[in-house]
Structures are given as C-alpha cells and as structure tokens.
Amino acid sequence: MTTSAPQPDSFPRQYARTQRYTVGQPRSIRVARDGSRVVFLRSRGGSDRTNLLWTLDPATGAEQVAADPVALLAGGDEDLSPAERARRERMRESSAGIVGYALDGAGEQAVFALSGRLFAADLVAGGVRELPAAGPVLDPHPSPDGRWVAYPTTGGELRLSATDGSGDELLAEPEKPGVTWGQPDFIAQEEMDRDEGLWWSPAGDRLLAARVDDAPVRRWWIADPANPADTPVEVAYPAAGTNNAEVTLWLVELDGRRTEVVWDRTTHPYLGRVHWSAGGAPLLLVQTRDQRGALLLAADPATGTTRPLLEERDEAWIELFNGVPAWTGDGRLLRISDAPGHRALLLGDAPLTDDTLHVRRVLSIGSSDVLFTATAGAGAEAAAPGLTGVYTVPLDGSSAPVPLLVGGAVDAVRGGAVTVLSSSALDRPGRLTEVLLDGEPTGHTIESLAERPVLTARAELRWAGERRIPAAVVLPTGYDRDRDGLLPVLMNPYGGPHGQMVVQAHNAFLSSQWFAEQGFAVVVADGRGTPGRSPAWEKAVAGDLAGPTLEDQVDALQALAEEFPLDLERVAIRGWSYGGYLAALAVLRRPDVFHAAVAGAPVTDFALYDTHYTERYLGLPQEQPERYRSQSLIEAAPELRRPLMIVHGLADDNVVAAHTLRLSSALLAAGRPHTVLPLSGVTHLTPQQQVAENLLLLQVAFLKDALGISS
Numbered sequence: 001m002t003t004s005a006p007q008p009d010s011f012p013r014q015y016a017r018t019q020r021y022t023v024g025q026p027r028s029i030r031v032a033r034d035g036s037r038v039v040f041l042r043s044r045g046g047s048d049r050t051n052l053l054w055t056l057d058p059a060t061g062a063e064q065v066a067a068d069p070v071a072l073l074a075g076g077d078e079d080l081s082p083a084e085r086a087r088r089e090r091m092r093e094s095s096a097g098i099v100g101y102a103l104d105g106a107g108e109q110a111v112f113a114l115s116g117r118l119f120a121a122d123l124v125a126g127g128v129r130e131l132p133a134a135g136p137v138l139d140p141h142p143s144p145d146g147r148w149v150a151y152p153t154t155g156g157e158l159r160l161s162a163t164d165g166s167g168d169e170l171l172a173e174p175e176k177p178g179v180t181w182g183q184p185d186f187i188a189q190e191e192m193d194r195d196e197g198l199w200w201s202p203a204g205d206r207l208l209a210a211r212v213d214d215a216p217v218r219r220w221w222i223a224d225p226a227n228p229a230d231t232p233v234e235v236a237y238p239a240a241g242t243n244n245a246e247v248t249l250w251l252v253e254l255d256g257r258r259t260e261v262v263w264d265r266t267t268h269p270y271l272g273r274v275h276w277s278a279g280g281a282p283l284l285l286v287q288t289r290d291q292r293g294a295l296l297l298a299a300d301p302a303t304g305t306t307r308p309l310l311e312e313r314d315e316a317w318i319e320l321f322n323g324v325p326a327w328t329g330d331g332r333l334l335r336i337s338d339a340p341g342h343r344a345l346l347l348g349d350a351p352l353t354d355d356t357l358h359v360r361r362v363l364s365i366g367s368s369d370v371l372f373t374a375t376a377g378a379g380a381e382a383a384a385p386g387l388t389g390v391y392t393v394p395l396d397g398s399s400a401p402v403p404l405l406v407g408g409a410v411d412a413v414r415g416g417a418v419t420v421l422s423s424s425a426l427d428r429p430g431r432l433t434e435v436l437l438d439g440e441p442t443g444h445t446i447e448s449l450a451e452r453p454v455l456t457a458r459a460e461l462r463w464a465g466e467r468r469i470p471a472a473v474v475l476p477t478g479y480d481r482d483r484d485g486l487l488p489v490l491m492n493p494y495g496g497p498h499g500q501m502v503v504q505a506h507n508a509f510l511s512s513q514w515f516a517e518q519g520f521a522v523v524v525a526d527g528r529g530t531p532g533r534s535p536a537w538e539k540a541v542a543g544d545l546a547g548p549t550l551e552d553q554v555d556a557l558q559a560l561a562e563e564f565p566l567d568l569e570r571v572a573i574r575g576w577s578y579g580g581y582l583a584a585l586a587v588l589r590r591p592d593v594f595h596a597a598v599a600g601a602p603v604t605d606f607a608l609y610d611t612h613y614t615e616r617y618l619g620l621p622q623e624q625p626e627r628y629r630s631q632s633l634i635e636a637a638p639e640l641r642r643p644l645m646i647v648h649g650l651a652d653d654n655v656v657a658a659h660t661l662r663l664s665s666a667l668l669a670a671g672r673p674h675t676v677l678p679l680s681g682v683t684h685l686t687p688q689q690q691v692a693e694n695l696l697l698l699q700v701a702f703l704k705d706a707l708g709i710s711s
Contacts, residue, residue: 006055006345010512011514011691013692016695018046018451019094020510020511021049023043023452024045024448025449026054027051028100028101028418030281031414031420032103032108032123033106035415038418039123041054045602046450050093051099052098053067053098056444058437058444061444062441063495066128066197078114079115083120089684094295104142104145108146110121110472110680111119111140113138117130118131118133119142120142120163131163132161134168141198144201146163147164148160153573155174156181157170157181157236158171158181160254165524171254172252172256172455176213178213178215180211182465183298185245188210188247191610191612193204197212202277203673206252206255206301207252208249208274209252209290210274214418214569217242219237222650222652233404237321239611240610240628241607248261251280252708261299263284264266269288271284282301283296283322285297292311292313292317292318294312294318296310296311296537303352309333313633314338315542316586321361321362325363328365333348336359342357343358345362353379358533359376360373360532363412364412368394372390372392372401373389373410373412373490374389374401375388385463385471385504386470387406387462387504388409388503389404390404390406404419404439405423409505410422416440418436419435419439420433421436424503425506425508429452429507430448430452432445455510455517457509458474458514459512460472460473461504464556470530470533472501472512473523474509474513474523476521477516482490485565487519487520488567488572488709489523489534490703491524492515492574492580493524493527493553494513495525495529495549495575496579497529497538497554499530499531500532500534501526507617512524514696520572520703521566525552525556525557526563527552527556529548545631546630546631550582570702571593572598576601578603579635580603584599584604587640588637589639596703597645598702599645600647605628605632607628618631637672648679649679677698
C-alpha cells in the first residue's frame with residue numbers, strides 16, 4: 001500500500017495557518033535595565049501558535065527558554081475566561097501560550113498569567129514558580145523592586161501577591177456589579193491604545209489603579225444564531241452619543257488604603273495616559289469628550305490632588321501617543337505635540353525635532369537622549385513611501401536627530417548599552433531583529449521561526465497624483481504588457497484613521513500578490529486620514545470621513561493608470577473594517593469608477609460605533625445629525641447599482657453584525673440585489689484557519705464573476 005506525499009500549502013491555507021506569517025516571529029521584546037539580557041516571546045515554529053518566554057545573552061547571542069507553557073500546564077489545554085478572551089479581542093491577540101509578560105525594574109524577573117494562574121520566571125537563576133493568586137488572573141504587574149505582583153481578576157478585584165510565595169491579599173474589590181479595579185475600560189483598549197489599568201510607584205510602595213464602573217453604559221446582546229440554545233452575550237457598548245463608563249483613578253497603598261486622584265471629570269472625562277517614574281509626580285493626560293482639549297496634570301501622591309501642567313486645544317482633535325507624556329530622569333517633561341505646526345518631540349516647550357520629521361512614538365528615554373520613531377515630515381522630501389526611522393536625539397538639544405535605522409515597520413527597545421532593532425523590507429520576507437551594543441551591530445540576531453511564504457510579493461511603491469498619495473501596485477508574476485494587455489483592477493485599502501497599509505515591508509503585500517496571481521492588478525493607497533504623513537493629512541477627515549478617503553482612492557487609481565496597465569472599465573475594491581466601509585461606499589457613491597466590492601465587517605451607520613472613535617471625527621450625533629446621515633451607508637442603500645458582497649462575523653463585539661444586517665435590510669427594501677456572508681462564531685478578527693482560508697477563495701470567486709473574468 002502506498003501513501004501519497006503531503007500536498008504543499010496553497011497560499012490561502014498557509015496564510016491562514018501561520019496567522020499572516022506572524023507565528024514564530026519574536027515579539028514583545030524587552031531589554032534588562034543594565035543590558036544583561038534580552039527577553040522576548042516566540043513559539044517553537046511557524047505553525048505553532050503557543051508562545052514561550054525566552055531570553056538572549058547579548059554577549060554571545062545564545063537563546064534560552066525561560067518558561068514553557070506546555071510544561072507549566074502539564075500538557076493540558078489553556079482555560080481562558082470570558083474576560084481574558086475579551087481582553088485579547090481588544091488587543092487583536094490571536095496566539096496562545098504566554099501572550100504577555102511584565103518585568104521588574106531590573107529585568108531579573110518576569111511575571112505572566114497562564115490559564116488564569118499567576119507565574120514568575122527567574123531570568124537570572126532560571127526556573128518558574130506559580131505564585132499564590134485568587135484568580136482567574138488578568139495582566140499581572142510586578143513592583144519595581146520585584147517583591148510584589150499586583151494583578152486584577154476576572155471578578156473585578158485588585159490583588160497583591162508576594163513573589164516569595166508567602167501570601168496573597170485583597171487590595172480593592174467591586175462594591176457593585178459592573179465595577180472593576182486595575183483594568184482598562186473598553187474605550188481605553190479599543191481606541192486609546194491604553195491596555196493597562198494599574199501603574200506602580202517608582203519605589204514599589206503603592207500604585208495607581210483605574211476604577212471602571214460600566215453601569216452607565218448601554219447594554220447590547222450578541223447572540224449566536226447558529227446555536228439558539230446558547231445564552232446571548234451581554235456587552236456594555238458605548239455607542240456614539242451615549243454614556244461612557246465612569247473611569248476614576250486611585251492611589252492604592254499596599255495595605256488597601258485608597259485615595260482618589262481628583263480632577264474635573266465633567267470637563268475632561270477621558271483618562272488617556274498615566275505615567276509614574278522617578279523623574280517626578282504621577283502624570284495624567286485627560287481629554288474632553290470631543291477630544292479637542294487635553295489637560296496634563298501632576299498628581300500629589302500623598303493627597304490625590306492634581307495641578308495643571310499644560311493645556312492643549314486643537315480644532316480637529318488631540319492625538320494620543322505611546323511613550324509620552326513622561327518625565328526625564330532629571331525631572332523635565334517630554335511630550336509629542338502638533339502645536340508647532342508639525343508633529344514634534346518637545347522637552348518642556350522646546351522642540352527637539354523640526355518639520356523634517358513626523359514623530360510617531362517615543363521608545364525609550366535615556367539619561368542623555370531619547371529614542372523615537374518618525375517618518376519624513378512636511379519639511380522634507382521622502383525618498384519613497386512607507387519608510388519609518390528609529391532616531392536618537394540628545395536631551396540638551398545640542399544636535400539634530402540621528403537615524404539608527406530607516407526601513408519598513410521599524411521598532412526598537414533598549415537597556416543599558418544594548419539596543420534591539422527590528423525591521424522589515426520590501427525585498428525580504430518577515431522581520432529582521434538585530435542586537436546592537438553601544439550602537440554597533442554585534443552580529444547577533446533573534447531568530448525568526450516564521451514560515452517562508454509560498455509566494456513572493458513584488459510591490460512597486462509610488463507617490464500617486466497631485467497630493468502625492470502613498471500607493472503600491474502589485475502585478476501578476478511574469479506579467480508582460482504586450483502579451484497580457486490591461487488588467488482588471490482590485491483596490492485593496494484600509495484607507496482610514498490609524499491604518500497604514502503602504503509600508504516598506506514584503507509581507508504587507510502578500511495577500512495583494514495572491515490576488516494579483518489570480519489575474520488582477522492590485523492597488524493599495526493610503527489617502528488622507530491615514531497616519532504617517534502630517535497632522536494636516538491625518539486631520540483632513542475631521543467632520544467628513546467619507547469624502548476625502550474615497551476621493552483619494554479614486555485619484556490614486558486614475559493617477560497610477562497613467563503608468564501601470566490598469567483597466568479602468570473593470571475595477572473592484574475590497575476591505576475589512578474601515579476598509580469594508582470604504583469598499584461599500586465606493587460602489588454606492590462612485591459606481592462610475594468601481595464595478596464590484598467586497599465589504600468585510602463594515603461600519604454602515606456611525607451612530608452604532610463607539611464614542612471615542614466616532615465623535616473624534618463626526619462630533620455627537622445629537623448635535624450633528626446631518627453629518628451622521630451623510631456618512632451612512634444605509635442612507636445610500638438605494639443607490640447601489642454594482643455587485644456587493646458583505647461579510648461579517650456574528651460574534652463581532654467591535655463592529656457588531658447589526659451594521660451589516662441593517663444595510664442588508666435597507667438594500668432589500670430598495671430592491672437592490674446583494675450578497676451577505678455571515679460568519680457564525682467569528683469576531684472582528686478571523687483567526688480560525690478554515691474561515692480565513694476560505695474567505696480569500698470566496699472573495700476572488702465573487703470578484704471574478706462580478707467583473708466577468710474567466711477562471
């Protein structure tokens with residue numbers, strides 16, 4: 001009897017199985033304060049989703065497993081609580097095993113939660129201990145001195161465990177249902193990029209903890225129609241114009257005594273950022289409901305009173321940034337602001353950067369310099385779209401920023417004399433992670449175990465049109481214009497706030513390359529509203545998301561057709577989330593340009609989306625009803641003249657399935673044919689391998705049929 005050899009992976013299968021080739025990549029990289037070790041997460045291979053905790057010796061490059069979740073769970077399966085699943089959904093986390101960890105101040109001990117249990121790994125002597133905990137545990141944080149671990153529980157408590165194993169204590173407990181301690185609220189996680197709800201004092205003798213009361217938030221219920229016997233899931237969802245959760249901040253002593261940190265939450269209800277370091281008093285950045293105003297406060301750790309340090313106003317909105325505001329070691333305030341007319345790094349009121357750089361985030365504040373990322377600003381001519389740099393600049397302002405690395409999707413961490421740089425490039429798959437000592441390469445890398453893609457992406461990046469829209473074009477392998485003629489076009493955008501698609505990274509264009517191999521010329525364009533250009537570019541969508549974002553897709557398409565073989569009589573568009581909204585919008589508003597669309601998880605009525613995101617761009621629906629109507633796909637439903645497929649996960653608690661169902665109802669009422677693909681049990685992510693694989697196949701079949709392309 002003979003057996004057939006295993007069939008090689010198709011791209012859709014490999015793309016789904018490897019979670020877009022992220023499985024096996026080193027991630028969550030940290031460096032000990034003295035540079036003695038590098039700590040990171042990585043699985044054992046490119047199709048193994050289970051992350052282990054690893055260390056690397058910067059002197060030798062030797063890697064060592066610090067914690068193996070399979071061994072810790074004795075081979076058993078993970079048991080995730082509903083609260084942990086929701087937290088991972090907010091963080092777009094789809095891996096398994098150890099998905100996050102925190103270090104003590106010296107970087108000698110790492111703590112993490114696994115199946116709701118609390119563990120501490122000794123990174124110096126080796127070994128992992130389970131600590132006493134009354135979990136299930138969420139997001140534990142060790143004190144800087146390593147003696148304690150503070151952690152919230154799924155029941156809303158805030159607790160304290162001793163790292164010597166001597167005991168576990170209650171610090172704060174909910175006074176009523178809906179209250180949690182030490183956890184971020186929905187809006188903080190989903191829209192502010194703030195995943196933490198507790199912060200230790202530099203001395204490790206107390207901490208700041210968020211208290212969230214979601215009782216004021218309207219309840220929605222998400223059912224699984226495929227399993228009618230299951231109880232619908234209750235979700236506290238703050239839709240535009242409705243109540244947010246009440247978020248307060250408290251100083252918590254290790255004996256459980258608490259003092260509220262007081263500010264005017266009536267005028268500034270959003271807690272955007274919290275920072276506490278040896279450089280000064282605790283910092284709070286709070287925002288107004290419309291996000292046009294922000295107040296930076298210093299809190300008195302003895303009384304909880306606050307004093308204003310500065311106030312900012314912006315007619316569009318105040319952006320939140322990672323790594324700042326923060327104190328330098330000598331007590332000066334570091335921040336990022338658009339106030340100078342460009343996105344600048346400021347020390348006090350003095351800019352450390354000029355308009356040649358558009359600062360993205362602060363990575364590390366040293367004793368004499370700052371490590372940060374930036375793209376080319378309005379005052380510079382970028383060499384090519386999609387480039388980002390890691391820079392250092394001295395705190396004394398004595399010289400201009402110096403690039404350590406310029407490339408695609410760059411990142412860096414450092415400790416002591418050790419810096420770890422990560423980067424992508426168009427001409428190689430995956431990410432390269434290099435170890436530097438005193439700014440010089442050591443020759444050591446953190447190995448990526450991600451699988452090599454079965455196809456090679458060949459994106460050509462351009463500035464498109466008069467507005468110099470960052471864009472990429474992907475053609476089929478071996479395309480010959482004389483032989484093959486014009487190609488049907490597939491626009492493949494995200495195209496909205498916080499989503500940059502045109503980057504100098506090979507893997508970013510793999511799905512576009514696969515679509516190209518099916519016979520399309522694929523175009524990706526980052527129009528106004530997307531990040532990485534300038535404040536004016538990002539804020540051009542204030543008051544009108546639809547108009548500029550759609551106009552730039554059209555302009556990019558038409559400009560690129562002057563150079564590339566684009567058949568403008570056969571143009572389709574696909575996208576997910578904001579990209580799904582943009583795809584549906586395209587065939588509704590511009591059927592003269594777009595001839596078919598696939599809209600995945602689209603926001604169809606912004607009144608159904610959350611407060612912080614929606615009101616930033618459109619204001620309150622009670623005050624701007626016409627603005628909301630003008631952005632609504634439902635209002636435009638009678639205009640549909642082109643084939644439209646709408647795909648939506650029925651378990652999505654971010655863009656709920658009601659968006660698609662209401663649009664479908666409006667289309668039906670208007671007599672407009674369309675296709676709806678409901679995904680049972682699927683959230684805003686599509687991590688399930690079979691679902692993700694078949695979605696790609698179904699989309700290309702639909703688009704080929706809609707454009708009259710023979711398979």
